[in-house]
Amino acid sequence: MQIFDYIGYFLISVGAIFLFLGGLGVFRMPDFYTRVQAGTKASTLGAMSIILGVGVLQPEWFVKTLVIVIFLAIANPLSSHALARGTHKAHQKPIVKDEKIEDAYEIAEHKAEEKNIK
Amino acid sequence: MKKESSKISKFFYTWIFLFVLWMAFTTSLDIAELIAGVFISFIISLFTYKFFTTTGFSILTPKKIFYFIKYLFVFIIELIKANFDVARIVINPKLPINPGIVEVESKLTSDFAKMILANSITLTPGTLTVDIIDNKLFVHWLYVKGTDTETTYNEIAKTFEDILIKIYE
Amino acid sequence: MQDYLTYSVYGSAILLMLIGLYAALVKKNLIKIVIGLSILDAGIHLLFVAVGYLNNATAPIFSETVLDKNVVMADPVPQALVLTAIVIGFGVTAVALALVVRLYRKHNTTNIDEIKNLKW
Amino acid sequence: MVISNPIYFIALPLLTAFLLPLIGKVYKPLIRLTPGFVFAFMAYISFDLFLNLEQGKAQIIQIAGWAPPLGINLVYDNFSGFITLIITTLAFIVWVYSYKFKKVGFDNSKKFFILMMLLVAGSIGVVLTGDIFNLFVFIEITAISSYGLTAFYKGRDGAEAAFKFLFIGALSSTLLLLGILILYTQTGTLNMAEIAIRLKDVPIATQAIILILFFVGFGIEAEMFPLNGWVPDAYSQAPGPVAASFAGMLAKAGIYGLVRIIYTIFDLNGIFGLLLIMGILTMIIAETAALKQKNIRRMLAYSSMGQMGLIMIAFALNTKAGIYAAIFLMFNHALIKTMLFLSAGFLTYSTKDKKISDLDGFGKIMPFTALIFGLGAFAIVGLPPFSGFWSKLSVLTAVADKTYYVILATILLISVVEIVYYFRIIGRLYFKKAHEEVKIHKPSWNAQVAMSVLAILIIVVGIYPDLITEYISNAADALFDKSAYIKEVLPNVSLN
Amino acid sequence: MDLFFIIIISIISLGALFGLIRFIKGPTTSDRVVALDTLSAMLIAVLVLLAFIFDRYIYIDVSLIYAVLGFIGIITIARYLEGGI
Amino acid sequence: MGIGSIIFLIGALIFILVAAIYAVIQKDLIHAVIATSLISLALSLVFYILQAPDVALTEAAIGIALSTIIFIITIRNTKRYESE
Amino acid sequence: MKKLIVITLLLILGFYLMSTFISVPFGAERIAGVKDYYLKQSPETLKVSNVVTAIVVSFRGFDTLGEVTVLFLASTALGSILYRRRTHHSGLNPQREAVVSSTLVRTGAKVLFPMIILLGAYVFVHGHLTPGGGFQGGAIIATGFLLILISYRKFFINHNVLTWVEALAGTTFVLIGIGGFIFANQNNFLENFLPEGTLNNLISGGVVGIIYIAVGFKVGAEITGILDTLLTIKEAGLNPDEN
Structure with a gap:
C-alpha cells in the first residue's frame, strides 16, 4: 500500500501549494474579476486535492471525502458565478488592458433594458 | 428538447x-x-x-454513463492543465493578463446541462461565467484571444460541450 | 509552551469580549451595537470551549477508534453549555435586529442619538 | 402525586404555548380560553402543593432521572413555593383582566398569550430551578418574552423601550454567563447545592468577581440601580397587563434569583453590605425620580423600583426578621403594584400621553376604578388597615433590630416622599374638577372582577395578617437555613 | 511525518494570511467577499486535514457541512449586491 | 496538541482579533457583517482544534449563513452606512 | 472622553478576568466534577456515544427544552414586532422582485436543495453518534430553505405547514417528557423509557434520538419562519395604532 501513501502525500502537497497560490492570487490580482479567477478557483482545486489526498491515505474515509469534493465542485463555482454577476450588476466593471475588447455582458444588458422600455 | x-x-x-x-x-x-x-x-x-x-x-443509459465518465476525465485534465496556467500567471511578477468579458453561444438547451457547462467553465481557471441569458454565456476571460463567437466557442466551451450534448440532448 | 498558550487563548478570548463590549457601549449605530453584542457572545463562547480543553484530549465522542475508556477526553460540559448559549444568542440577535427595523421605520434613522422619544 | 407535581408549572405552559397556534386553527375563541384554564390549573396545583408542604421540607424533582449533582433538579421548598404561589395567582388574575384583551384580533391575541405564557413559565423556572445554568436559560426566556411584550404595541415607542431593555439585558446576561463559567471552572459542577459546598475552597477574590458578575446578571430583572434604565420605559410603553406582570412576576423572579444566589451559594460577608448599598441607592434615586414624573405609568415604574430597593435592603439585613419582612414586601408589592397598574391602565385608557394631570376629577367619572387605584395607593405607602402596613412595619422593626438607625430614618423619609406623590394623584382624582369632554373607557366585567379580587386580598390580608404570616415565616426559614437546602438536594453528602 | 504536516500547515497559513490582507484592503465589498470565499475553501481543506491528523473519522462531518453551507452565505451577499433581497 | 495545530490555533486567533477590530471600526456595515462572518469562520476552526466538533458545527451552521443573512436583511431594510 | 472612560473600565475588567482565568491553566487537569460522571455514564448507562449530545438531551435536557423555547419565542416575538405579509407576495418591493437570480443559481438551488435537506436529516438523525444534532440539523434545513427563498423570490412558504410542524415537534418533546413521567422507572420528567440499545448503533440511547429529531424539526421550522418573516417585511408603512 506504499504507493497509495505516496499518492496521498503528493496530492496533499499539491493542494497546499494551490491553496497558497489561491491566497496569493487574491492578494496580487489587479481587480475583482481577476481575483475571483485566480483566488477562489485555485483554492477550490487545492481544497479538492487535499481532501482527496486524505481520502487516499485513509481508504475508509474515501467515500465521504468524495462526497465533499462533489459538493465543492457544484457549490464553489456557483458562488463565484453569483458573486461575479452580483458585482457586475452593482456597476463594478472589469478592468481591460486592451481597449478593443468590449464588455459583451454590458451590451447585452443594455439591449435587454431597451427592449423593456419599448 | x-x-x-x-x-x-x-x-x-x-x-x-x-x-x-x-x-x-x-x-x-x-x-x-x-x-x-x-x-x-x-x-x-x-x-x-x-x-x-x-x-x-x-x-441512465450505458452510453450516457460512458460519456459522463469520459466527461469527468476531460474535466479533470482541463482543470489541472489550466490550474498550472493560473499558477504561472500568479507567480509571474508582471501578471501577464489581458482580461475582458466575452460572449459564448451554447447549443445546450437543458438547464442542468448549462449549469454543468458553466460550472466547468468557471472551474477551469482563466474563465469565469458571469451570467447566462438564454443560450448565451457571458464569460470573463483572463487572456482574451478573440471576441468573435467562433473563437470563443472553440477556445472555451467546445471541449466540454461536445460531450455534454451527447449526454443531455 | 503551556503558559504561552494559556495567555494567548484566554487573552484573545477576553480581548474579543472587550472589543465587543467596546463596540456595544461606544458606538452610536444600532446595527453596530448588535454586531458588538454578537462579537461579545463569540468571545464568551471561545472562552467556554477553551476552558473545556484538556491536554492531548480528543472530542468527547465514543466512536469507532475511541472505544477505549482511558483516552483523555475534553470536558463535555462547557461544550454542551455553549451549544445552548449559541442558539440563545442567535434568538436574541434576531429579536434585536427586528427591533432595529421597527425603529428605523419609525424614526428613519439608525443612530441612537436621534432616537430619543424616551430619553436615552 | 402525579397530578400535583411542580414540573407542571413549567411543562404545562410550554406545552400550551407550543400548541396554541394549532388550537387557534381548531376553534378561535379557545385561544383566549385555554391560557385561562392552564393558569387556573397551575394556580390550583400551586395551592395544593404549597398547603401540603411541611415546614422545613423541600420537594426535589429530578429531571430525566439523574440524581442532583448530575442532572437538573427543581427545588420546591417553602420559599420557592411561596413565590410560585404568588406568580401563578397573579398570572391567573392578569389573564382574567386581559381575557377580552385585544380588539386587534385573533393573530395578535395569539402572540400575546404565547408570550405571556412563556413569561410565566420562565419566571417560575427561575424560581424553581436548582441548577445555575438552567437559571440562565430561564432568565433568557423571561427576558426575550419581555422584549416581545414591551414592543407589542406598534403605535407607541415600545420598540425603543424594548431595544433599551434588550441592550441592557443582553450585556448583563453575557456577564452572567461569564460568572457561570468561572463558577464552573472553580467548582466543576453546576448544581447550586454542590457549588455551595465546594465554594468554600475557592479564593475570596475569585468569589468576589463571580458575585459581581451575578449581581449584574440578576440586577437587571431585579431592577437594581445602575441597571434599571429600562424599567420606566418598558413599563410605560408595554400594554397595561404586561406592565402589571412585569412588576408582579419578572421583578419577583429577578430578586428571587439574586437572593437565592446570595443566601444559598455564597458565604461572603461583604455581600450584604453591597446589597444594602445597592438597595439604598436604588430606593433613593427611584423614589426621588418618581416625584418628578408627569406620566403616571412612569411614576408607577419608579415607585416599583423604589419598592424593589426596599426589598433589597430588607434582604441585606441578613437576619431572619429581615428576610421575613422582605418576603412580606414581595408579596404585597406583587399584589398592589399589579392592582395599581391594572387600574391606572383604565384610568388613562383614552388619554394619549398618560399624564397625571389628565386624571383630574376621575373619582366621579370612573368611581370604581378610581377607588381601586386609591386603595392601592393607600396600601403601597403602608397605611393601615391595608396589607402594606404590616410589611412596612416589619421592615422597620427588622432594621431597628439591626440598629441601622440612619437607614431607618432614610426609609421613613422616603415613605414621606412616597406619600406625597401618591396623594397628589388621589388629590387630583377626588378634589379637582374634571376636564371637559373627557372620553372614558369603562372597564369590562372581567377587568372589574380581576381588580376586585386583588383589592379584597389586600384588605383581607391587611385585617388578618395572621393568614399568611406563618407561611412567610416558613419561607424565611427555608431561605435562611442554607444547610437544610443542601441536605434536601444532596442527602448523601455530609457537610463540613 | 510531523515535519511534513508542519510544512503543509505553514504554507496554507501563509496563503490564508494573504487572503486576510486582501480582506482588510478591500477596496470593494466584492473583494472582501472573494477573500471570504477563498478562506472558506481553505477552511474546508484544513478541517479535513486536521481530521486526518487527529485521526477521528467523525470530524469530517463538520467539513461536509461547511462545504454545503459556506456557499449559501456567499450567494446571499451576492444577491444583496445585485439588489435581489 | 501538536505543533501544527498550534500554528493554526494562533493563526485563527489572530484572524479573529483582526476581523473583530475591523468589524468595529469599519463604517460600511456590510463590510462589518462580512467581518463577523469571518470571525465565525475562524472561530469554528478554533473550536475544532480545541476538540469541540459539536460546537464548531453549530458555529458553522449558525454563524456562517444564518447570522450573516439576518444582518444583511436588516441592513437592506435600513441604512448601509454608519453615519458620524 | 466617553471612549476613554469605557476603555479604562474595560481594561480593568479584562485584567481581573485574566487574573481569574490564569488560575485554571489552559489544558491542565481540572478539579474533579460532574464531567467524570458524564463521561462514564453516557456510554455505559445511556448508551450514547456523543457525550455532548447525552448532556444536552438527557442529563441537562431541561436546558434544551428551554433553548427550543427561546427559539420559538424569538420567532413569535419577531412576528409580533414586525408585520408579515398576509398573502402571497403582496407588499413586497416590486423592484427587488424584478431582479431575478441567475439561471445557474436557480438550477443549482433546485439540485442542491434536496441534498441539503438530506444532509440536515442525516445530522439530526445521527445526533447521538456523530457531532451535530437537532439544532445543527435544523439550522442546515433552514439554510436549505434560505437558498430557495433567495433564489426564487416568489417562492411562498406555507406558514400553516410551518405552524403544524413547529407545534407538533414541540408537543412531541414535551409529551416525551411527560411520557418519562408515566412510563419510566422513577417517574421523572424527560426520563428515558425506551430500551437503550447498543453503543454506536443508530438505534441507541432510547429517547435521546427521538428528542433530537423533534428538536431538529422544530428548530428547522422556527428558523425558516424567522427568515421568511425577515425577508418579507412590508416595504413601508406601519399599520395605524391600536393603542
Whole structure:
C-alpha cells in the first residue's frame, strides 16, 4: 500500500501549494474579476486535492471525502458565478488592458433594458 | 428538447439518488441505517422530485454513463492543465493578463446541462461565467484571444460541450 | 509552551469580549451595537470551549477508534453549555435586529442619538 | 402525586404555548380560553402543593432521572413555593383582566398569550430551578418574552423601550454567563447545592468577581440601580397587563434569583453590605425620580423600583426578621403594584400621553376604578388597615433590630416622599374638577372582577395578617437555613 | 511525518494570511467577499486535514457541512449586491 | 496538541482579533457583517482544534449563513452606512 | 472622553478576568466534577456515544427544552414586532422582485436543495453518534430553505405547514417528557423509557434520538419562519395604532 501513501502525500502537497497560490492570487490580482479567477478557483482545486489526498491515505474515509469534493465542485463555482454577476450588476466593471475588447455582458444588458422600455 | 419524463420515473430517480447519497453520508451497511435512509429519502423526494430532475431515469443509459465518465476525465485534465496556467500567471511578477468579458453561444438547451457547462467553465481557471441569458454565456476571460463567437466557442466551451450534448440532448 | 498558550487563548478570548463590549457601549449605530453584542457572545463562547480543553484530549465522542475508556477526553460540559448559549444568542440577535427595523421605520434613522422619544 | 407535581408549572405552559397556534386553527375563541384554564390549573396545583408542604421540607424533582449533582433538579421548598404561589395567582388574575384583551384580533391575541405564557413559565423556572445554568436559560426566556411584550404595541415607542431593555439585558446576561463559567471552572459542577459546598475552597477574590458578575446578571430583572434604565420605559410603553406582570412576576423572579444566589451559594460577608448599598441607592434615586414624573405609568415604574430597593435592603439585613419582612414586601408589592397598574391602565385608557394631570376629577367619572387605584395607593405607602402596613412595619422593626438607625430614618423619609406623590394623584382624582369632554373607557366585567379580587386580598390580608404570616415565616426559614437546602438536594453528602 | 504536516500547515497559513490582507484592503465589498470565499475553501481543506491528523473519522462531518453551507452565505451577499433581497 | 495545530490555533486567533477590530471600526456595515462572518469562520476552526466538533458545527451552521443573512436583511431594510 | 472612560473600565475588567482565568491553566487537569460522571455514564448507562449530545438531551435536557423555547419565542416575538405579509407576495418591493437570480443559481438551488435537506436529516438523525444534532440539523434545513427563498423570490412558504410542524415537534418533546413521567422507572420528567440499545448503533440511547429529531424539526421550522418573516417585511408603512 506504499504507493497509495505516496499518492496521498503528493496530492496533499499539491493542494497546499494551490491553496497558497489561491491566497496569493487574491492578494496580487489587479481587480475583482481577476481575483475571483485566480483566488477562489485555485483554492477550490487545492481544497479538492487535499481532501482527496486524505481520502487516499485513509481508504475508509474515501467515500465521504468524495462526497465533499462533489459538493465543492457544484457549490464553489456557483458562488463565484453569483458573486461575479452580483458585482457586475452593482456597476463594478472589469478592468481591460486592451481597449478593443468590449464588455459583451454590458451590451447585452443594455439591449435587454431597451427592449423593456419599448 | 425532449419531453419530460413521467412523474414516477422522476420520483424514483430522486429517491434512489438521495438514498445513495445517504449511504455515502453514513458509509455503513447497518440495517437500521439503511431503513432510516430509505424512509428519509422517501419523504424528502416526495416534495422535491418535481424540480430535482427533469430527465428521470432516461439519463441512465450505458452510453450516457460512458460519456459522463469520459466527461469527468476531460474535466479533470482541463482543470489541472489550466490550474498550472493560473499558477504561472500568479507567480509571474508582471501578471501577464489581458482580461475582458466575452460572449459564448451554447447549443445546450437543458438547464442542468448549462449549469454543468458553466460550472466547468468557471472551474477551469482563466474563465469565469458571469451570467447566462438564454443560450448565451457571458464569460470573463483572463487572456482574451478573440471576441468573435467562433473563437470563443472553440477556445472555451467546445471541449466540454461536445460531450455534454451527447449526454443531455 | 503551556503558559504561552494559556495567555494567548484566554487573552484573545477576553480581548474579543472587550472589543465587543467596546463596540456595544461606544458606538452610536444600532446595527453596530448588535454586531458588538454578537462579537461579545463569540468571545464568551471561545472562552467556554477553551476552558473545556484538556491536554492531548480528543472530542468527547465514543466512536469507532475511541472505544477505549482511558483516552483523555475534553470536558463535555462547557461544550454542551455553549451549544445552548449559541442558539440563545442567535434568538436574541434576531429579536434585536427586528427591533432595529421597527425603529428605523419609525424614526428613519439608525443612530441612537436621534432616537430619543424616551430619553436615552 | 402525579397530578400535583411542580414540573407542571413549567411543562404545562410550554406545552400550551407550543400548541396554541394549532388550537387557534381548531376553534378561535379557545385561544383566549385555554391560557385561562392552564393558569387556573397551575394556580390550583400551586395551592395544593404549597398547603401540603411541611415546614422545613423541600420537594426535589429530578429531571430525566439523574440524581442532583448530575442532572437538573427543581427545588420546591417553602420559599420557592411561596413565590410560585404568588406568580401563578397573579398570572391567573392578569389573564382574567386581559381575557377580552385585544380588539386587534385573533393573530395578535395569539402572540400575546404565547408570550405571556412563556413569561410565566420562565419566571417560575427561575424560581424553581436548582441548577445555575438552567437559571440562565430561564432568565433568557423571561427576558426575550419581555422584549416581545414591551414592543407589542406598534403605535407607541415600545420598540425603543424594548431595544433599551434588550441592550441592557443582553450585556448583563453575557456577564452572567461569564460568572457561570468561572463558577464552573472553580467548582466543576453546576448544581447550586454542590457549588455551595465546594465554594468554600475557592479564593475570596475569585468569589468576589463571580458575585459581581451575578449581581449584574440578576440586577437587571431585579431592577437594581445602575441597571434599571429600562424599567420606566418598558413599563410605560408595554400594554397595561404586561406592565402589571412585569412588576408582579419578572421583578419577583429577578430578586428571587439574586437572593437565592446570595443566601444559598455564597458565604461572603461583604455581600450584604453591597446589597444594602445597592438597595439604598436604588430606593433613593427611584423614589426621588418618581416625584418628578408627569406620566403616571412612569411614576408607577419608579415607585416599583423604589419598592424593589426596599426589598433589597430588607434582604441585606441578613437576619431572619429581615428576610421575613422582605418576603412580606414581595408579596404585597406583587399584589398592589399589579392592582395599581391594572387600574391606572383604565384610568388613562383614552388619554394619549398618560399624564397625571389628565386624571383630574376621575373619582366621579370612573368611581370604581378610581377607588381601586386609591386603595392601592393607600396600601403601597403602608397605611393601615391595608396589607402594606404590616410589611412596612416589619421592615422597620427588622432594621431597628439591626440598629441601622440612619437607614431607618432614610426609609421613613422616603415613605414621606412616597406619600406625597401618591396623594397628589388621589388629590387630583377626588378634589379637582374634571376636564371637559373627557372620553372614558369603562372597564369590562372581567377587568372589574380581576381588580376586585386583588383589592379584597389586600384588605383581607391587611385585617388578618395572621393568614399568611406563618407561611412567610416558613419561607424565611427555608431561605435562611442554607444547610437544610443542601441536605434536601444532596442527602448523601455530609457537610463540613 | 510531523515535519511534513508542519510544512503543509505553514504554507496554507501563509496563503490564508494573504487572503486576510486582501480582506482588510478591500477596496470593494466584492473583494472582501472573494477573500471570504477563498478562506472558506481553505477552511474546508484544513478541517479535513486536521481530521486526518487527529485521526477521528467523525470530524469530517463538520467539513461536509461547511462545504454545503459556506456557499449559501456567499450567494446571499451576492444577491444583496445585485439588489435581489 | 501538536505543533501544527498550534500554528493554526494562533493563526485563527489572530484572524479573529483582526476581523473583530475591523468589524468595529469599519463604517460600511456590510463590510462589518462580512467581518463577523469571518470571525465565525475562524472561530469554528478554533473550536475544532480545541476538540469541540459539536460546537464548531453549530458555529458553522449558525454563524456562517444564518447570522450573516439576518444582518444583511436588516441592513437592506435600513441604512448601509454608519453615519458620524 | 466617553471612549476613554469605557476603555479604562474595560481594561480593568479584562485584567481581573485574566487574573481569574490564569488560575485554571489552559489544558491542565481540572478539579474533579460532574464531567467524570458524564463521561462514564453516557456510554455505559445511556448508551450514547456523543457525550455532548447525552448532556444536552438527557442529563441537562431541561436546558434544551428551554433553548427550543427561546427559539420559538424569538420567532413569535419577531412576528409580533414586525408585520408579515398576509398573502402571497403582496407588499413586497416590486423592484427587488424584478431582479431575478441567475439561471445557474436557480438550477443549482433546485439540485442542491434536496441534498441539503438530506444532509440536515442525516445530522439530526445521527445526533447521538456523530457531532451535530437537532439544532445543527435544523439550522442546515433552514439554510436549505434560505437558498430557495433567495433564489426564487416568489417562492411562498406555507406558514400553516410551518405552524403544524413547529407545534407538533414541540408537543412531541414535551409529551416525551411527560411520557418519562408515566412510563419510566422513577417517574421523572424527560426520563428515558425506551430500551437503550447498543453503543454506536443508530438505534441507541432510547429517547435521546427521538428528542433530537423533534428538536431538529422544530428548530428547522422556527428558523425558516424567522427568515421568511425577515425577508418579507412590508416595504413601508406601519399599520395605524391600536393603542
